[in-house]
Amino acid sequence: APVTPDASRSVQLAVIPGDGIGPEVTAEALKVLEATPTGVKFEPTRYDLGAERYLATGEVLPDTVLEEVRAHDAILLGAVGGKPGDPNLPPGLLERGLLLRLRFELDHYVNLRPSRIFPGAASPLADPGEVDFVVVREGTEGPYTGNGGALRVGTPAEVATEVSVNTAFGVERVVRDAFARAQKRRRKLTLVHKTNVLVHAGAVWWRLVQEVAPEFPDVTVDYMHVDATMIHLVTNPSRFDVLVTDNLFGDIVTDLAAAITGGIGLAASGNVNPDRTTPSMFEPVHGSAPDIAGQGTADPVAAILSGALLLEHLGLDDAAAAVERAVVEELAARTPGAPVVTAEVGDSVAARVAG
Amino acid sequence: APVTPDASRSVQLAVIPGDGIGPEVTAEALKVLEATPTGVKFEPTRYDLGAERYLATGEVLPDTVLEEVRAHDAILLGAVGGKPGDPNLPPGLLERGLLLRLRFELDHYVNLRPSRIFPGAASPLADPGEVDFVVVREGTEGPYTGNGGALRVGTPAEVATEVSVNTAFGVERVVRDAFARAQKRRRKLTLVHKTNVLVHAGAVWWRLVQEVAPEFPDVTVDYMHVDATMIHLVTNPSRFDVLVTDNLFGDIVTDLAAAITGGIGLAASGNVNPDRTTPSMFEPVHGSAPDIAGQGTADPVAAILSGALLLEHLGLDDAAAAVERAVVEELAARTPGAPVVTAEVGDSVAARVAG
Ligand SMILES: CC(C)[C@H](C(=O)O)[C@@H](O)C(=O)O
Ligand SMILES: CC(C)[C@H](C(=O)O)[C@@H](O)C(=O)O
Numbered sequence: 001a002p003v004t005p006d007a008s009r010s011v012q013l014a015v016i017p018g019d020g021i022g023p024e025v026t027a028e029a030l031k032v033l034e035a036t037p038t039g040v041k042f043e044p045t046r047y048d049l050g051a052e053r054y055l056a057t058g059e060v061l062p063d064t065v066l067e068e069v070r071a072h073d074a075i076l077l078g079a080v081g082g083k084p085g086d087p088n089l090p091p092g093l094l095e096r097g098l099l100l101r102l103r104f105e106l107d108h109y110v111n112l113r114p115s116r117i118f119p120g121a122a123s124p125l126a127d128p129g130e131v132d133f134v135v136v137r138e139g140t141e142g143p144y145t146g147n148g149g150a151l152r153v154g155t156p157a158e159v160a161t162e163v164s165v166n167t168a169f170g171v172e173r174v175v176r177d178a179f180a181r182a183q184k185r186r187r188k189l190t191l192v193h194k195t196n197v198l199v200h201a202g203a204v205w206w207r208l209v210q211e212v213a214p215e216f217p218d219v220t221v222d223y224m225h226v227d228a229t230m231i232h233l234v235t236n237p238s239r240f241d242v243l244v245t246d247n248l249f250g251d252i253v254t255d256l257a258a259a260i261t262g263g264i265g266l267a268a269s270g271n272v273n274p275d276r277t278t279p280s281m282f283e284p285v286h287g288s289a290p291d292i293a294g295q296g297t298a299d300p301v302a303a304i305l306s307g308a309l310l311l312e313h314l315g316l317d318d319a320a321a322a323v324e325r326a327v328v329e330e331l332a333a334r335t336p337g338a339p340v341v342t343a344e345v346g347d348s349v350a351a352r353v354a355g
Numbered sequence: 356a357p358v359t360p361d362a363s364r365s366v367q368l369a370v371i372p373g374d375g376i377g378p379e380v381t382a383e384a385l386k387v388l389e390a391t392p393t394g395v396k397f398e399p400t401r402y403d404l405g406a407e408r409y410l411a412t413g414e415v416l417p418d419t420v421l422e423e424v425r426a427h428d429a430i431l432l433g434a435v436g437g438k439p440g441d442p443n444l445p446p447g448l449l450e451r452g453l454l455l456r457l458r459f460e461l462d463h464y465v466n467l468r469p470s471r472i473f474p475g476a477a478s479p480l481a482d483p484g485e486v487d488f489v490v491v492r493e494g495t496e497g498p499y500t501g502n503g504g505a506l507r508v509g510t511p512a513e514v515a516t517e518v519s520v521n522t523a524f525g526v527e528r529v530v531r532d533a534f535a536r537a538q539k540r541r542r543k544l545t546l547v548h549k550t551n552v553l554v555h556a557g558a559v560w561w562r563l564v565q566e567v568a569p570e571f572p573d574v575t576v577d578y579m580h581v582d583a584t585m586i587h588l589v590t591n592p593s594r595f596d597v598l599v600t601d602n603l604f605g606d607i608v609t610d611l612a613a614a615i616t617g618g619i620g621l622a623a624s625g626n627v628n629p630d631r632t633t634p635s636m637f638e639p640v641h642g643s644a645p646d647i648a649g650q651g652t653a654d655p656v657a658a659i660l661s662g663a664l665l666l667e668h669l670g671l672d673d674a675a676a677a678v679e680r681a682v683v684e685e686l687a688a689r690t691p692g693a694p695v696v697t698a699e700v701g702d703s704v705a706a707r708v709a710g
Contacts, residue, residue: 091551092554092557095551096551124481124482124590125480125481126479143519146554150555154562156523156527159521160521160555160556161502161555162553163516163518163519164503166515166516168507194603197447197451197455200505200515200516200517201515204513226606227606230607230610231611231619235614252585252607255582255583258586259586260589263590
């Protein structure tokens with residue numbers, strides 16, 4: 001089971017580079033992890049999961065591979081997804097069979113997505129102000145469970161359902177994690193939901209936020225409908241500190257959050273099991289971008305920052321902060337509009353953290 | 356049954372001013388409708404539905420009132436919702452019991468939400484470009500059906516579900532309507548969904564877009580995940596012409612659309628039954644804003660533009676265009692930052708359309 005490493009110990013890292021630009025950005029994230037003076041040794045094992053393996057073998061995530069991955073301390077993932085419209089690749093198969101399956105099997109109930117505006121980052125907002133918030137997205141239930149089905153498929157009488165499943169068990173644990181994170185930050189938690197329409201799910205989220213709140217008396221709580229959240233994210237994103245929400249709302253909110261802070265090229269994420277009974281998984285929010293793959297021009301910053309989240313999860317807070325600082329320096333030194341060279345970004349950040 | 360009015364005929368209008376700023380903005384919308392040279396006479400009947408009536412009588416939407424409303428040619432609605440946190444007003448009760456009940460009972464399957472950047476409108480985007488698109492949001496199914504429930508409510512073992520119901524019947528009709536609107540505009544339709552995760556619902560939406568497409572060979576179709584749509588809406592909103600999506604995604608997307616085009620103070624909507632078997636309902640996207648109610652400072656432009664959608668639905672296209680033009684002139688004449696006086700905006704737009 002993954003534990004906080006000590007100086008005498010090595011960290012067993014499962015690396016899933018994936019498809020498209022995944023391998024390119026993962027290589028740089030690994031380079032930076034290995035250069036950071038942590039006192040621990042990273043021992044990476046690569047797993048060639050993704051579109052290529054599926055197309056060659058029909059395998060998405062064999063159970064034996066899942067068990068091997070599970071035996072690691074942490075997972076670093078690049079990006080998964082083949083060429084859009086590839087007739088041999090059923091749409092969504094890899095996302096569900098690999099990405100979501102890992103999140104569910106490894107019980108990654110905290111999908112952690114920090115958003116801040118880095119120096120030099122080009123926000124599409126005219127006046128974003130200071131932006132520094134974290135979305136704690138539930139990762140193991142809600143509309144992502146695959147519950148639902150369809151009747152009379154392909155006919156004019158088809159009925160298709162999707163069932164969002166929300167349990168007190170699942171909501172309470174992610175809410176408590178979000179409160180704890182808020183307590184270590186600016187002590188403000190916003191529940192995002194649609195309680196006026198989704199009354200059953202809304203009630204369980206609302207209730208558990210009220211029930212857990214007394215454990216964190218110094219954290220201020222507010223509530224915002226998901227539609228209103230859209231407005232606040234583009235007109236006053238500084239108001240947010242920690243947002244907690246369900247799996248689907250979190251998916252939507254975090255892409256907008258990434259966009260307003262300068263693009264998903266910079267957005268990092270952690271699929272975290274805070275109980276540490278399984279390895280947590282760290283991945284950039286961006287996809288595999290097959291259109292720019294293999295050119296060495298993908299921005300590895302999101303992958304590198306995902307590496308910083310990995311360090312933090314392992315308890316290596318100083319090292320995590322050092323990587324963040326190095327990225328800030330790197331971004332500040334960029335010439336606006338100049339093309340990115342993937343390996344140079346990794347080299348430069350690695351050099352900065354090394355000293 | 357509501358029909359296209361001719362010059363000799365009057366339009367029976369059910370007016371539901373509602374709560375907060377609802378009555379103030381509705382009065383101006385009505386003022387403009389009555390001033391517009393349409394050749395038809397509007398005969399408004401007011402219905403005092405909303406928080407006040409509920410608090411006084413416990414009634415939300417009595418069946419007898421619904422049947423009276425149903426007998427009209429169209430409905431103009433202001434905004435519904437009491438003071439936030441009012442202990443006598445169960446959260447969401449009015450929204451579901453009044454607003455959503457009207458949409459469902461009157462089979463308003465096209466929830467129409469145009470977005471454009473008007474002159475002088477303050478977009479939070481640094482460089483929005485030309486924005487002029489319409490979201491066709493499904494209005495009678497999806498996650499809004501109230502299907503779902505909860506087990507062991509209030510206990511640590513609670514399970515709460517929300518069921519999104521999607522039928523070929525319901526999807527096909529809204530998709531066809533969206534294609535028809537695209538054909539009259541820039542001939543581009545974007546389906547917004549999350550087909551890679553919500554596979555059952557996603558499949559029926561995807562299939563019906565493919566099946567209806569051949570009827571509109573001059574309309575180009577594309578598909579975008581709802582999360583990616585967030586990014587495009589803030590980085591490149593000009594790319595959109597008509598978007599078609601489900602009830603919940605539509606709710607989220609249209610609030611973002613309103614925000615980037617200058618705020619929900621300007622966003623109009625129609626709850627339309629294109630079959631004209633029931634009266635369609637027109638309402639601003641904004642809420643009742645109890646904090647600024649009664650001060651005469653609410654911007655009535657969204658309500659006035661909802662009136663323009665009403666005119667268009669009644670087949671009075673020239674009158675609708677005249678109202679839009681008058682609003683454009685009015686907005687262009689505004690001093691940025693100057694406070695809005697609700698009645699003056701109505702007077703000024705009414706004077707412009709009258710003459
Ligand atoms: C690829 C997809 C299944 C995934 C999700 O919806 O969670 C992605 O959008 C993300 O946000 O990580
Ligand atoms: C008030 C609420 C029920 C409603 C909705 O969710 O549809 C509103 O947000 C809207 O967009 O008209």
